[in-house]
Amino acid sequence: MAELARWQSFYVIVGSSGAALIGVQFVVLALIANLRMRSTAESISAFGTPTVVHFGGAVLVSAIMSAPWPSLVPPSVALALCGVGGLGYGAIVIHRARRQTVYTPGWGDWLWYVLLPGSLYAALALAALLLRRTTQLALFGIGGAALGLLLLGIHNAWDTVTYIVVGGPRGTKTE
Numbered sequence: 425m426a427e428l429a430r431w432q433s434f435y436v437i438v439g440s441s442g443a444a445l446i447g448v449q450f451v452v453l454a455l456i457a458n459l460r461m462r463s464t465a466e467s468i469s470a471f472g473t474p475t476v477v478h479f480g481g482a483v484l485v486s487a488i489m490s491a492p493w494p495s496l497v498p499p500s501v502a503l504a505l506c507g508v509g510g511l512g513y514g515a516i517v518i519h520r521a522r523r524q525t526v527y528t529p530g531w532g533d534w535l536w537y538v539l540l541p542g543s544l545y546a547a548l549a550l551a552a553l554l555l556r557r558t559t560q561l562a563l564f565g566i567g568g569a570a571l572g573l574l575l576l577g578i579h580n581a582w583d584t585v586t587y588i589v590v591g592g593p594r595g596t597k598t599e
Contacts, residue, residue, distance in 0.1 A: 425493060427559050431567060432490060438570050439486025442479040442577070449476055449581055466524035471584055474517050474537055478577040481510060485548065485570040500555040503566060507549025514542045527587075536580055544572040 453472065488502045518538055521529050529537070551565030 425496075427496075427563060428489060428493070428499070431563060434567055435486040435489045435570070438567075438574055439483050439490070442482035442486065442574050445574070445577060445581065446476055446479045446483070449479065449577075452581070452585055464524060464526050466520060467526040470517065470520035470524045471527070471533075471537065471580070474513075474541065475577050475580040475584065477510075477513060478541060478573045478580070481506065481545075482570050482574040482577065485566065485573070489566065489570075496556045496559065500552050503552030503555070504549050507545045507547075507552055507569075510545030510548065511542060514538060514545065517541070536576065536583065540576055541573075544569050544576065547572075 449472075453468075484506060485503065488499050488506070491499070493499050521533070521537065547565055548569035551562045551569065555562040555566070
């Protein structure tokens with residue numbers, strides 16, 4: 425499995441970054457809670473939870489790609505399941521974003537919270553299925569998807585924080 429061994433450092437960086445950013449996301453949510461901003465479980469599950477899921481996705485892909493597999497079949501199956509699971513979760517995010525009433529999503533929200541994640545999870549599933557046939561190309565696809573999930577999570581975390589701190593809904597602070 426020399427092909428996977430050459431990617432070890434990449435996945436250590438992506439995976440540890442994703443794990444650290446999950447922790448930072450929890451700290452940020454705790455600090456926001458101290459501001460006593462009104463929020464609903466629906467809005468958090470529509471916009472906050474996906475960020476943690478994408479960071480977790482980057483960590484999971486990194487762990488799968490770092491494991492000492494005996495062949496390319498097991499990581500191919502595991503990564504394909506991650507990709508399909510991410511696509512399924514995307515459908516849940518769409519439902520939650522439409523159901524919540526605190527915030528009306530704009531085109532940028534649909535891009536960053538639905539279209540881009542869906543594209544990354546689809547690319548991950550496709551690359552996983554191609555891992556045994558076109559190994560080198562598939563490895564770059566999987567690495568790109570993992571890095572994309574990490575960067576997507578960073579963008580969405582920043583988007584959430586700036587919305588709440590700078591441009592959140594007026595008159596929602598409680599005393």
